[in-house]
Amino acid sequence: MDTQQITAPPCARPVASRGSAPSSGVIHINVRHAAGFTVIGNHLAQHRGLSLVAVGLAVHIQSLPAGAKIGIKRLAERFPESETRIAAALRELEATGYLHRSRERLADGRIVTRTVSCNQPGADTASTTATPLRRAKRAPVCAPREPDPVPEPAPAPVPQAPQAPRPPEPQPPPAPQPQPRSAPASPMPVPAPQPAPIRVPLPTARTAPPAPLPQPHTLTPELQRTAAAVLADLRRGTPQLSLTEADIHTLTPGVAAWLERDAHPDTIRQALTADLPVPVKHPAKLLRHRITTLLPPPLPGAQDLAPPTRPRAIVIPLQNCDRCDRAFRSRHPGHCRDCRADLSTAA
DSSP: OOOOOTTSOOOOOOGGGGTTOOSSSOOOOOOOOOSSOOOOOHHHHTOSSSOHHHHHHHHHHHHSOTTOOOOHHHHHHHSSSOHHHHHHHHHHHHHHTSEEEEEEEOTTSOEEEEEEEOSSTTSOTTSSOOOHHHHHSOOOOOOOOOOOOOOOOOOOOOOOOOOOOOOOOOOOOOOOOOOOOOOOOOOOOOOOOOOOOOOOOOOOOOOOOOOOOOOOSSOOHHHHHHHHHHHHTHHHHOGGGOOOHHHHHHHHHHHHHHHHTTOOHHHHHHHHHSSOOSSOSOHHHHHHHHHHHTOOOOOOOHHHHSOOOOOOOOOOOEEEOTTTOOEEEOSSOSOOHHHHHHHHHHO
8 A cells, every 4th residue: 555656647736836827828938138139119019900020020120220221122132021011011110100201302412211210109209319310300200190080060050049138247356466577588599491301202113014925836735745844844953943733734835935946945944944043932933934035036947047149230232333333232223322423413
């Protein structure tokens, strides 16, 4: 009876021994930061109107030092999101007041984009610590964009019954008020007026439709089979260009147009796999662009390669004059020039 049973499972710890940890949900393990940290408000971290991309982008922008580049292309190089998603997130931050972008023209004529990041939209920026940009020129107060208020209709006047006039009540005499002391006038510096910045609207991106995929004149079974084999074999030497069956079926007519123009499969493979970007995000779109833009012209025929023929010189035959038997060039027999002159003189 006194032998310890080692096969028995250990008892679960009571909830009281776990301290203040909750019974469910997330458990925080917080370590106090001594350096290299940024204070982020819960109004941003728990914002219900912003997407996760916008919240993360706002946190990244607030952690950057003053003067850092936060253009769309620079952020797209830093993060895996596309330029379209980053531009949409910046518009969300601008609509909620966490970001303010404006175009200004400098004294030398250049146009620059001023970007102001606000960690607390709607707060008074005059009481905060002034940055170099605010010392030179007062920065705009970031505030969320609100729709224009709809004017409410004025209430109709309610007719009231006429009341009898009341007798005037006696008014008490006014109490004497102390005269304020006149403070010595001190000259206040008048700030010099600054010209308002010229607002330039942001350029809109041109959405041009992509060029159509080239099509062969006649898609024979041999061309279709060879083109599909060329596309499927790309992943053997270039694993980044792994295509699905649907992508191969879509791109097969374009490669068949190359084969129809007497392009060798090795030439097609070299044109489609040379100088690939790192990383390759959309292999099918990249191959479609290269198949369309790098399409070679048809090979010239034998008649096109023949040297141009020069026009033959017209040779006028020789004729003997019927009068003096002198030779002269003419298309028709008759008299020479001298004989014709003599005959005309005699006539």
